[in-house]
Every structure is written in structure tokens, then in C-alpha cells.
Amino acid sequence: MVKQKLGSLIVIVGFLSIMSACVEQSPTGHSEKKTANVHVSKQVEKSCISCHAVDQEGKLERIESVRKSPEGWAQTIARMERIHGLKITDKEREQLVVDLSKERGLAPEEAEKVQYWLANKPSYLEANPPNESVVKSCIGCHAAGRFEAQRRTEEEWKNLKDFHLVMYPSIYLNHRHTDWPEEADKAIEYLAKNYGVESKVWDQWKGNEYDVSGKWKVVGFQGTKGFYLGESEFTKSNDGYTEKKSIKFLKGQGPQELSGNMKIYTGYMLRSHYMQGKKKINGSYNVTSENLIKGDWSYKEDLGITGEETYYKVQNEKPEIFHSEPRAWKKGTTNKVNLYGMNLKKLKTEDLELPKGVEVTKLTATSDEQIEAEIKVSKNSETDTFLVNGDKVAVHGKFTLYDKADYLKIEPSYGVSRMGDAGPMDKVSIQYVAYAYSNGKDGKSETKDDLKLGPVEAEWSLLTYPEKNAKRDDRPYIGKLDKNGLYTPKEEGVNKDRTFVQENVGSATVTAKSIIDGETLTTKSHHITTVPDYVNNIH
Amino acid sequence: MKHLKSLNWKGKMIEQTVDLEKEPEVQGLALLPMGCTSLFDPGWETDFSGTSLEGVCQPHYRDIYGCYGDCWWAAQVPDGLTNYGSWADECPVAANDWRKLKYVKP
CATH class of the missing domain: 2.40.128.120 (Quinohemoprotein amine dehydrogenase alpha subunit, domain 2)
Known part of the structure; x- marks a missing residue:
């Protein structure tokens, strides 16, 4: 034991000697930079600078060449603690995330595009990145939001490839269907061009802060x-x-x-x-x-x-409408609409600038927060979405004029529910919602001009998957879909009632049926109940 | 797979359940929701069909150390190679102790 301690002491003394020699040999310009500027923050200097040197451009290596969300920085710091021996208190960790997000964060415009990822929305269907190499090398494992919520210099995007090869060497094997290093190089070109660290929106935003009191x-x-x-x-x-x-x-x-x-x-x-x-x-x-x-x-x-x-x-100056039930108004009829907002007793019919063919025939404020309105929409009015303007009123969100509800869609279109609650793993339920759509001006469904009319009440049921000739019926084992569309999975562990040695996993088809203006509409979506996700972060 | 033949009744039952000639119904993660992997060998959330789980390991914890030790689905299962070497310390036999397996936070 004494020998071990003595050995450790020699190693530490040796390391410190080398470090001090390195500092002495460093160009003086570097040490001047370091004393003249604070690199990100005092906490970042205290916690990070012992490993991250100041480079020839006077920047803290790596840290000052990337920008990330608070979640991204929190994950980076956690990795430093887990793998690289960083020792910090909870308070210091939080300060690091605050400082790095402030100095090396994302602009509001950049964050808005990945809000679905930051919020970790379940069963969210991401659009494919418009680059085949990014698709091949990145999103087989994780969401595009993970890298789209970062900004890096070209060198840092290249470092990210090396990081993957060192941290996850099996990437060669589990991506053996493609040449991962080659595809990653092509992906880097795209990412460096489209997600570079320099941006006008960040320069404009950095240093600002809202007061939400x-x-x-x-x-x-x-x-x-x-x-x-x-x-x-x-x-x-x-x-x-x-x-x-x-x-x-x-x-x-x-x-x-x-x-x-x-x-x-x-x-x-x-x-x-x-x-x-x-x-x-x-x-x-x-x-x-x-x-x-x-x-x-x-x-x-x-x-x-x-x-x-x-x-x-909250303001007291003028009427403000922020919700309407419904937001989609049917043409050729008088729609009964409830408007919600503030200061609504001050609202007059003539304050609302509405499209041609749309007329408010009755406006009754039941309180400052709610108005009951009757809105007559001519059959000849234009089928489209529109904004309501007016100098004396603020109206949020788009409204829609439509001929009829033509079809339904379920969100999510592919529901991924996860077993849980038997041990430390939490279950993941799914809230299925049916939305009504109109075919829009062209009269054809599933085209760009289709109009989303809003959520509708529906009768929910589960069918087998596939619906016809299913080789087995998973429905009795995988969970329950309630009358409002809430799907609740069951817990992990082998279910002895099942064929083979199986847990409560499987597939099903979700159906929604809704009667709108006397017409019955139905639609379907795919559902799986699957295994837990042990890496509990945003993907 | 077409050259493999089942030897016992269990294998024959699996052959009947899993259509090995079936074309993949999903190409890439774009059609699978965020967070799911599209590396289908055999697959974590789904098998190669992208829509069902016939071909995945069941129960999942029986083979979880195959995923863990090899860092196979690092965004879904903690990897034992570099990041989470002690994740399974409290759970020496996953088939018995799987309830002790916990989330990791990167």
C-alpha cells in the first residue's frame, strides 16, 4: 500500500513537472491572451482550462469552436466527468451550463428548428436531412436533431468523426453495409457548410436576455x-x-x-x-x-x-384573441365560435378585419376572457388559411375557411410505446389524436394545399397488424387504448401466457372513426409497443 | 438466410412466424420515429421490417449484454466499451437481475 502511494506521488510530481515545463515553453503571447481575456467565463477557465489549452488564435481549444444548446453542453460536461476525470460540484456544473449556453449557445432562430428534439417529443417523425451521406452515417443511430442543435467549425465537425470512431469503435461493424468513414467525410462537408459556428443571427442575439417576470x-x-x-x-x-x-x-x-x-x-x-x-x-x-x-x-x-x-x-390596453374554438370555419354556413383572450369586452365587430365573404353577425362577450360569436361565411369565400388583422385588436394564429372535412389523420402516424415500470425504467405512453383535413382548393387529398382543420373527437380501436391474415394477435398482451386515444403499455418481463418466451411487445393498427357533418370518416396509424430506451436523453 | 434450415420444431415455428423473404418495409430512420435505430441486425425497437418485432431478441434482457458489451446500439443501450463500464455491475445475470438495469444520462 505504501509502495502504491509512493508510486502515485512520483507520478503526480512527474506530471506537474512536465506541465510546468509546458507552461514555460508556451509562447508568451498565449499567456498574455489568457490573462487579458476571460475564456467564456471564470468557471469555465477554472474547470476546463487544465485540459483545454488556449490555441494559437487565442481561443480555448474545442470549447470556443463550437456552440450548443444547454442540453448539449450538459451532455458534454457529463462526458468530461464520466470519462475524463473532471471533478466538479453540482453548483459548478450548473454554472458551466449557464455560462457556456450564454457565450457559446444557439440563436433563437437556430433553436426553433430543433425544439422538437430539445423537448424530446415522443414518436416525432423527423424529416430526412437533405444529404444522403448524413442519412447513411448519422441517423441510423440517432436523431438529426442531435447534430442540428450544434454549430461547429469545419475542424470541429472533423473531430466529431474521430470522436465517434474512438468512442464507438463498433461503428465499423454495425455500419458494415456502408463505408462509414467515407460517408462521414462527405457528411462533414455538408455539416460544415450548413452548420458552421459563425452566424449572423447568433451575433445579433448573443448577450441579450428577456425578463419574463x-x-x-x-x-x-x-x-x-x-x-x-x-x-x-x-x-x-x-x-x-x-x-x-x-x-x-x-x-x-x-x-x-x-x-x-x-x-x-x-x-x-x-x-x-x-x-x-x-x-x-x-x-x-x-x-x-x-x-x-x-x-x-x-x-x-x-x-x-x-x-x-x-x-x-397580460396587458390591459387592447383586446387580444389567442384561441378560437374552432379555428376552421365552414363555408356556406353560420359558424358558432368561441373566442378566448383578454380585454375582450372592449372588442367591437368592426375591429376585426376579416377576408371577403366572412361576416361577424353576433358578438357577445361573456367575460373579458371569452366571447361567443356567430360568424357567417359565404359559399363564395376563398378556401384558404388567413390571419385576422386590425389596429385595435391583436389576434394570434391562423384561421381556416373550408368546404368540408374530407379525411382524417392520426398523430403520431407511427406510435412507439415502450414497456416500463417493472424496474427503474419508465413506461412511455402515447396520446393518439385524430385531426380533420380538407382537400383544399384542388379538391384532391394528400396534396400541398390541404387544410388541417383541427383535432376532432373520435372513436378509437385497435386492429391486428397486419389487419388481414395476421399470424398472431399481439393486442391482448401489449397494452390498452382508452376511449380518448390514450395508449398505455404494460410492464417488462416475460408474459407466460404468450407463445414463445415473450414480453408484452408487439404491433397493432390504431383506427379512429369520427362523424363530421353527418359523414363518417375513418383512418389508421401504426403502433408498436417495444423495449425500453436505456439511454435516457434526448436522442 | 435462404440456405438455413430449421432442425427442431421450435425452429419450424419461428420460420412460420417470421417471413424471412419479406422485403423491408421501412428504409432508414426517416420512417421510424425519432430515437429509434434503423440498424436492423436484428434491431432494437423493431426488426428489419421496421414495423414489427418478430425478429428481435426476446425477452430483450436475455441478450442485452450482447448490445452493451459490443456498443451495438449506443444511442439506445449504454455501451460498455468506453462510456459505461460499470453500468451492469449490480446485475451480473441479466436474465435474473434485469430489474436493476437503469437509465444512463450522457
Whole structure:
């Protein structure tokens, strides 16, 4: 034991001697740079500079050649701790994420494109990146959002390839259907060109920060439960904000109370941790202007229970409409519409600038938050989406004029539910929602001009997969689809009632049937209940 | 696979269940939701069909150390090669102790 300690001491002394020799041999310009500038922040210098040297351009190696989201930086720091021996306290770790996101973060425009990934939306169907090599070398394993939420210099994109080969050497084998190093080189060209570290939007944004203190109105949507309205108040705390929120579903029981803490990163990214009774809820929001916050939330212990929310800053000056039930108005009829917002008692019919053929025939404010309206839409009005303008009113979101609901679509179109709850792994449920669509101007379905009319109530059922001649029926074992479209999987472990040695996994076809204006519409989507995802991060 | 013949009744039953000649129904991750792998050998969330699980290992924990030790689906299963060498320390026999396997946070 004494010999071991003595050996360790010799190694440490030797290492320190080499380090001090290196410092002495460094060009003086480097040490001048280091004392003259703070590299990212004092915490970053304290925690990172012992490994990340200052390069010839005066930048902290690697760190100052990339930009990432708070989630991206948190993962990088965790890897430094896990593999490279970084020792930091919880407080220091949090400070690092705050500092790096502030100095080396994403601009709002850059983050908006990957909000689905930052929010870890379950069963989200990403578009394929428009580069075949990126498709071949990257997204067989993980989402495109992972790299699209980063900005790097060309050298840093090249380093990312080397990183993969060292960290995950089996990439040669599990990508043996392609020449991974060659494809990765081509992918790097594309990424360096399209996701470079320099950007005007970042230069414009860096250093700004929103103050979200005060009262807000909330509009949200949770699949299987529908739209809800609420009120929220943000109060500044030592390291961010505290929030108290009260929400009520338009079709549901009394208000639900939430409270939580949130931090602001990069001046506009809010990350919230709520308690709703005993339920833990995580939120990922972006402040998009002084008066608007948009984002997503999900249950900590079931990512599949999730919703979207928009916040509108409370003001007393003029009427503001932020939700309409419905938003799609049928042509050739008088639509009964409920408008939700604030200061609505001040709203007059003539304040609303509507498209040709659309006329408000009745406007009754039942409170400052709600108006019951009758809106007559001529048969000759144009089938399209439109914005409602007006100097004396603020109206958010698009409205739609349509002839008829022609077909339904289910979201998600491919539901991936995961078994869980038998051990530490959480189950992942799915909230299936049916949306009505109109064929649009061309009268043909599944074309670009089709109009999404909104969520509709539906009758839900599960069929076998495939529907005809299925070799087995997984439905009795894999979970349950309730009358509102909520699918709940079962737990892991062998189910002795099944043929072979099998768990509660399998496939099924989800169907939704809805009667709209007397016409019965049906649609289908694919469903699997599968194994847990042990790497619990955003992909 | 066409040159392989099943020897026992279990193999024959599997042959009946899994259509080995079936063309893949999904090409690439684009048609699978975010977070799922499209490396189908045999596949983590789905088998090569992209839509069902006939060809994947069941129960999943029976072969999880094959995925873990070889770093096969590193975005879905912790890799034992470089990142999470001690992930399975509390679970020496996955077939018995799989309930102890935990999430990792990169």
C-alpha cells in the first residue's frame, strides 16, 4: 500500500513537472491572451482550462469552436466527468451550463428548428436531412436533431468523426453495409457548410436576455384531453424564476394547479420543473418576444404524457384573441365560435378585419376572457388559411375557411410505446389524436394545399397488424387504448401466457372513426409497443 | 438466410412466424420515429421490417449484454466499451437481475 502511494506521488510530481515545463515553453503571447481575456467565463477557465489549452488564435481549444444548446453542453460536461476525470460540484456544473449556453449557445432562430428534439417529443417523425451521406452515417443511430442543435467549425465537425470512431469503435461493424468513414467525410462537408459556428443571427442575439417576470395567460393542448386555458405568474428567484400556474381544460373538470422553478439559458430558453400534486413535469420553452413564450412539457416519468403551450403577456390596453374554438370555419354556413383572450369586452365587430365573404353577425362577450360569436361565411369565400388583422385588436394564429372535412389523420402516424415500470425504467405512453383535413382548393387529398382543420373527437380501436391474415394477435398482451386515444403499455418481463418466451411487445393498427357533418370518416396509424430506451436523453 | 434450415420444431415455428423473404418495409430512420435505430441486425425497437418485432431478441434482457458489451446500439443501450463500464455491475445475470438495469444520462 505504501509502495502504491509512493508510486502515485512520483507520478503526480512527474506530471506537474512536465506541465510546468509546458507552461514555460508556451509562447508568451498565449499567456498574455489568457490573462487579458476571460475564456467564456471564470468557471469555465477554472474547470476546463487544465485540459483545454488556449490555441494559437487565442481561443480555448474545442470549447470556443463550437456552440450548443444547454442540453448539449450538459451532455458534454457529463462526458468530461464520466470519462475524463473532471471533478466538479453540482453548483459548478450548473454554472458551466449557464455560462457556456450564454457565450457559446444557439440563436433563437437556430433553436426553433430543433425544439422538437430539445423537448424530446415522443414518436416525432423527423424529416430526412437533405444529404444522403448524413442519412447513411448519422441517423441510423440517432436523431438529426442531435447534430442540428450544434454549430461547429469545419475542424470541429472533423473531430466529431474521430470522436465517434474512438468512442464507438463498433461503428465499423454495425455500419458494415456502408463505408462509414467515407460517408462521414462527405457528411462533414455538408455539416460544415450548413452548420458552421459563425452566424449572423447568433451575433445579433448573443448577450441579450428577456425578463419574463409578471403575469401571463396560457393556452395549451394535450392530446386526448384537448385545449386548455390558464393563468401564470413568474417571480424572479436567486437563480431564475418561480412560476405558479393554474390551468383548466375547455372540456374538463375544475382548475389544476402547478408550481415550479425555472432557469433561463442563453437569455431566452426556459427550462422548467413543475410539481402537479405528486407528478413531476419538465418543460422546455423559448421566449420568442417580450410578450410570447412557446414550448412543450412532458411528465418526467412518462414522456408520452405531453403537451404544447403558448404564453401571452397580460396587458390591459387592447383586446387580444389567442384561441378560437374552432379555428376552421365552414363555408356556406353560420359558424358558432368561441373566442378566448383578454380585454375582450372592449372588442367591437368592426375591429376585426376579416377576408371577403366572412361576416361577424353576433358578438357577445361573456367575460373579458371569452366571447361567443356567430360568424357567417359565404359559399363564395376563398378556401384558404388567413390571419385576422386590425389596429385595435391583436389576434394570434391562423384561421381556416373550408368546404368540408374530407379525411382524417392520426398523430403520431407511427406510435412507439415502450414497456416500463417493472424496474427503474419508465413506461412511455402515447396520446393518439385524430385531426380533420380538407382537400383544399384542388379538391384532391394528400396534396400541398390541404387544410388541417383541427383535432376532432373520435372513436378509437385497435386492429391486428397486419389487419388481414395476421399470424398472431399481439393486442391482448401489449397494452390498452382508452376511449380518448390514450395508449398505455404494460410492464417488462416475460408474459407466460404468450407463445414463445415473450414480453408484452408487439404491433397493432390504431383506427379512429369520427362523424363530421353527418359523414363518417375513418383512418389508421401504426403502433408498436417495444423495449425500453436505456439511454435516457434526448436522442 | 435462404440456405438455413430449421432442425427442431421450435425452429419450424419461428420460420412460420417470421417471413424471412419479406422485403423491408421501412428504409432508414426517416420512417421510424425519432430515437429509434434503423440498424436492423436484428434491431432494437423493431426488426428489419421496421414495423414489427418478430425478429428481435426476446425477452430483450436475455441478450442485452450482447448490445452493451459490443456498443451495438449506443444511442439506445449504454455501451460498455468506453462510456459505461460499470453500468451492469449490480446485475451480473441479466436474465435474473434485469430489474436493476437503469437509465444512463450522457
